[in-house]
Amino acid sequence: xxxxxxxxxxxxxxxxxxxxxxxxxxxxxxxxxxxxxxxxxxxxxxxxxxxxxxxxxxxxxxxxxxxxxxxxxxxxxxxxxxxxxxxxxxxxxxxxxxxxxxxxxxxxxxxxxxxxxxxxxxxxxxxxxxxxxxxxxxxxxxxxxxxxxxxxxxxxxxxxxxxxxxxxxxxxxxxxxxxxxxxxxxxxxxxxxxxxxxxxxxxxxxxxxxxxxxxxxxxxxxxxxxxxxxxxxxxxxxxxxxxxxxxxxxxxxxxxxxxxxxxxxxxxxxxxxxxxxxxxxxxxxxxxxxxxxxxxxxxxxxxxxxxxxxxxxxxxxxxxxxxxxxxxxxxxxxxxxxxxxxxxxxxxxxxxxxxxxxxxxxxxxxxxxxxxxxxxxxxxxxxxxxxxxxxxxxxxxxxxxxxxxxxxxxxxxxxxxxxxxxxxxxxxxxxxxxxxxxxxxxxxxxxxxxxxxxxxxxxxxxxx
Numbered sequence: 001x002x003x004x005x006x007x008x009x010x011x012x013x014x015x016x017x018x019x020x021x022x023x024x025x026x027x028x029x030x031x032x033x034x035x036x037x038x039x040x041x042x043x044x045x046x047x048x049x050x051x052x053x054x055x056x057x058x059x060x061x062x063x064x065x066x067x068x069x070x071x072x073x074x075x076x077x078x079x080x081x082x083x084x085x086x087x088x089x090x091x092x093x094x095x096x097x098x099x100x101x102x103x104x105x106x107x108x109x110x111x112x113x114x115x116x117x118x119x120x121x122x123x124x125x126x127x128x129x130x131x132x133x134x135x136x137x138x139x140x141x142x143x144x145x146x147x148x149x150x151x152x153x154x155x156x157x158x159x160x161x162x163x164x165x166x167x168x169x170x171x172x173x174x175x176x177x178x179x180x181x182x183x184x185x186x187x188x189x190x191x192x193x194x195x196x197x198x199x200x201x202x203x204x205x206x207x208x209x210x211x212x213x214x215x216x217x218x219x220x221x222x223x224x225x226x227x228x229x230x231x232x233x234x235x236x237x238x239x240x241x242x243x244x245x246x247x248x249x250x251x252x253x254x255x256x257x258x259x260x261x262x263x264x265x266x267x268x269x270x271x272x273x274x275x276x277x278x279x280x281x282x283x284x285x286x287x288x289x290x291x292x293x294x295x296x297x298x299x300x301x302x303x304x305x306x307x308x309x310x311x312x313x314x315x316x317x318x319x320x321x322x323x324x325x326x327x328x329x330x331x332x333x334x335x336x337x338x339x340x341x342x343x344x345x346x347x348x349x350x351x352x353x354x355x356x357x358x359x360x361x362x363x364x365x366x367x368x369x370x371x372x373x374x375x376x377x378x379x380x381x382x383x384x385x386x387x388x389x390x391x392x393x394x395x396x397x398x399x400x401x402x403x404x405x406x407x408x409x410x411x412x413x414x415x416x417x418x419x420x421x422x423x424x425x426x427x428x429x430x431x432x433x434x435x436x437x438x439x440x441x442x443x444x445x446x447x448x449x450x451x452x453x454x455x456x457x458x459x460x461x462x463x464x
Contacts, residue, residue, distance in 0.1 A: 007084065014082040017089055021080035026052075026091060027099055030072045043068060045076055045091065053090040054078070060094050063206065073099040077239050095239055105209075108216055111243060115218075120225050126249045127230040133198035133262060135162050137186035137229075139179060142167040146205040146234075146255035153259035158266055164189075164197070169214075170204040176217035183223040183231070196229065199262055202244060203234030203255045215242040224248050234258035359406050367399070427451050 004012075028045035035041055039058030044051050054076060056064075068074070078093040115121065140147055142165060154163065166182040169175045179202065186200050202224070204212070214220065215235045224231050224247045233248035234255040245251040252258035303309055428435055431447040441447060441460050449456040 006087075010082065010084045010087050013087075013089075014084055017080050017082050023077070023079055024091065026076045027073070028052075028076070030068050030074055031070055033068045033070055035067075041068065041093075045074075053088070054093050055090055056093040056096065064096060066098075068096065075099050095237070108243070111216065111218060111221070112246065115221055115243065115247065120221060121246045129230050129232070129250055129262065130198045132264060133161055135164065135191070135195075135197045135199075136262060137164050137166055137189070137197040137200045139166045139168050139182045139186060139200060139202040140204055140255075141170050144170065144204055146203060149205075149254075149256045150201070150234075150259045153256050154263055157259065158263040161263060171207065171211045171214055175214035176219050179214055180217075180219045180223035183220070183227060187227040187229045198229070200227065200229050200231045201234060201252075201255075201258050201262065202231060202248070203252070203258060204236070205255065206237040206240065212236050212240060212242060215244040217243070220244055221247045232258045232262060356406070363399075363403070363406060370399070427454075427456075 026045060028047050028051075030043050031046055031051070032044040033041075034043065039061065041056040041058075041061050043054050045054050046052070056078075075097045076091055076093045077095045077097075078091045080089060081092045082089040119125065138147065138150065147165070151163065154161065164186075166186055168182045169178040183200065183202060186197055188196070190196050202215075204215075206212075212235055215233070221243050224233070224244055230249045232250045232252050233242065233244040234252035234257065235242045235244060236254075238253035241251075250261060252261050427449040428451065429438055429441070429447055430436070430450055431441070431445065436447075441463065443460050443463055445460045447458055447460075449458055
């Protein structure tokens with residue numbers, strides 16, 4: 001543990017004492033009373049077991065209506081304070097009252113009990129205070145310092161309220177009746193716009209119990225209770241409790257505190273407005289961004305599902321299919337052209353006509369070669385007759401064979417010619433450019449009868 005100095009310890013004790021015993025009310029016997037030349041009062045408060053030093057500064061001492069005497073039993077209201085240099089603590093008294101109940105106190109307690117039983121203090125009968133009062137009636141003396149304190153606080157807090165003073169006698173004979181009368185006047189007052197006061201404040205500054213007693217009278221309690229306008233009671237100091245405090249809709253510790261309760265703080269309102277503006281701006285911006293994202297998303301969905309988009313997609317698909325078809329068709333066409341050319345070449349080379357022509361050419365060449373050969377042989381061997389006859393025989397035989405082959409090819413050509421295949425009384429049946437069997441025809445069908453040279457259009461009238 002780290003050590004601390006004596007001063008630090010006393011400071012910590014001072015902080016704890018003053019925070020936990022900020023306000024105390026202590027009863028005890030007075031001893032060692034000293035009225036100092038400085039104007040302060042020093043004394044000791046004790047009971048049968050312990051004692052504590054007390055002091056009252058001259059500002060509070062000036063408000064006391066009596067002098068302390070040795071042996072008196074009193075109530076001391078104040079705060080606990082520690083004097084750091086000596087490590088001594090004492091009570092700094094704010095007010096001192098004689099202990100024990102007097103006649104006024106007894107009357108106060110009796111009236112309080114009576115009004116409580118009548119429901120004057122019931123919380124459910126308290127009227128709510130307006131948040132932003134426009135017109136406020138002040139029932140107090142025009143010469144009271146408390147009035148100036150209230151107006152000073154009002155000027156600092158809120159400038160939008162109007163204040164109307166009902167000059168009132170607040171102590172002495174007739175004060176209670178005057179207070180009650182002005183409460184009623186303020187409660188019943190009507191402005192040109194048909195509205196009355198939003199709030200009434202009744203009060204005065206501090207004083208003795210006798211000075212404040214007018215606010216403990218039954219007539220004042222009745223006026224406060226019967227008023228339709230919300231009322232704040234602000235009489236005396238914080239330690240002073242009057243009958244009007246219990247009956248009013250709200251009690252204020254002091255007249256200045258009444259203004260703090262009645263009026264909003266303009267600085268707090270401005271801060272709240274700034275926060276609301278910032279919050280509104282943030283939320284508005286957030287909502288706009290969210291809606292923009294949603295809008296872009298919806299636009300994308302719309303564009304993806306729009307007729308134009310779908311049409312463009314289908315057109316692209318059609319173009320792709322057209323390109324594929326064109327390429328495939330061209331490939332097939334080129335392939336078929338190659339096949340056709342090959343077939344044409346094969347057909348031409350292997351057709352009976354070409355074979356016949358080729359054979360005829362070969363025979364001609366053979367005949368020519370044979371004639372030339374014969375002439376050559378005759379010239380070379382004019383005297384060789386047997387050889388000549390043998391050669392003639394062989395040549396004639398070869399010519400016969402070739403002639404027979406030529407005749408066979410001619411006959412095959414005639415048979416392969418479509419025109420020669422046609423028989424008398426026969427034709428092809430064609431419907432919708434397709435050959436069909438005869439039995440597929442139905443009544444009223446139109447069709448063509450055709451051969452290589454003639455096409456006839458016919459209609460089925462009957463079928464058996």
